[in-house]
Amino acid sequence: GAVVSQHPSRVICKSGTSVKIECRSLDFQATTMFWYRQFPKQSLMLMATSNEGSKATYEQGVEKDKFLINHASLTLSTLTVTSAHPEDSSFYICSASPPIRTGNYGYTFGSGTRLTVV
Amino acid sequence: AQKVTQAQTEISVVEKEDVTLDCVYETRDTTYYLFWYKQPPSGELVFLIRRNSFDEQNEISGRYSWNFQKSTSSFNFTITASQVVDSAVYFCALSKNSGYALNFGKGTSLLVTP
Numbered sequence: 261g262a263v264v265s266q267h268p269s270r271v272i273c274k275s276g277t278s279v280k281i282e283c284r285s286l287d288f289q290a291t292t293m294f295w296y297r298q299f300p301k302q303s304l305m306l307m308a309t310s311n312e313g314s315k316a317t318y319e320q321g322v323e324k325d326k327f328l329i330n331h332a333s334l335t336l337s338t339l340t341v342t343s344a345h346p347e348d349s350s351f352y353i354c355s356a357s358p359p360i361r362t363g364n365y366g367y368t369f370g371s372g373t374r375l376t377v378v
Numbered sequence: 379a380q381k382v383t384q385a386q387t388e389i390s391v392v393e394k395e396d397v398t399l400d401c402v403y404e405t406r407d408t409t410y411y412l413f414w415y416k417q418p419p420s421g422e423l424v425f426l427i428r429r430n431s432f433d434e435q436n437e438i439s440g441r442y443s444w445n446f447q448k449s450t451s452s453f454n455f456t457i458t459a460s461q462v463v464d465s466a467v468y469f470c471a472l473s474k475n476s477g478y479a480l481n482f483g484k485g486t487s488l489l490v491t492p
Contacts, residue, residue, distance in 0.1 A: 294479045303469065303484045304423075351421060357477045366413050366425035367473075367480055374421070 262288055262358050266370025273344055273377055281339045281373045283354035289334035290356035298351040310337045344377040380405045382472050382483035390489045391460050399455040399486045401470030412446065412453045413471040413480060429453065460490045
């Protein structure tokens with residue numbers, strides 16, 4: 261249980277275009293989702309917290325007009341990279357706060373999206 | 379503010395050796411959660427363990443074990459009899475509470491050679 265599906269897994273786009281990444285919770289409702297970015301050989305850096313039905317909360321230094329986040333339902337959050345540039349090339353990964361249950365459980369992560377802007 | 383330090387950037391061991399990955403954390407919260415995740419070359423994050431601040435019991439799961447010590451703010455991870463399939467980047471992470479984002483350490487890259 262607690263599966264998060266992220267699509268696409270890889271995308272190559274031209275500079276100046278926009279790319280949408282989807283993150284779906286398949287078997288639970290996620291009121292809160294998180295978007296991270298990971299550059300090669302580096303750690304995961306939180307970009308924003310996405311809350312269903314309200315505006316996302318962005319971390320300092322993350323341009324909210326460039327990285328548009330929409331969390332329109334309890335099972336879907338999207339990240340749109342607008343007017344992408346080569347420096348936006350990175351690994352983007354979403355996560356959902358898990359439903360409360362017994363046992364040893366953690367935050368569930370999507371499989372990630374490798375974005376390459378050419 | 380929360381901070382997670384994984385001082386070991388890269389570790390290389392020979393198969394069957396034991397290896398310990400260190401994690402030191404800082405937080406002002408009295409309630410918090412600690413996690414370990416494995417990230418193989420494919421990129422997905424594999425959950426290994428969650429520990430809350432009230433539970434200092436050590437945990438063993440097969441070849442994996444974790445040592446949580448609040449007195450030293452450490453949550454170390456030991457792999458016994460390492461295998462090539464253990465090669466990956468391992469992240470220690472901290473969260474304030476359920477529903478808050480994870481704060482990751484920089485990760486430790488483990489290479490296990492035959």
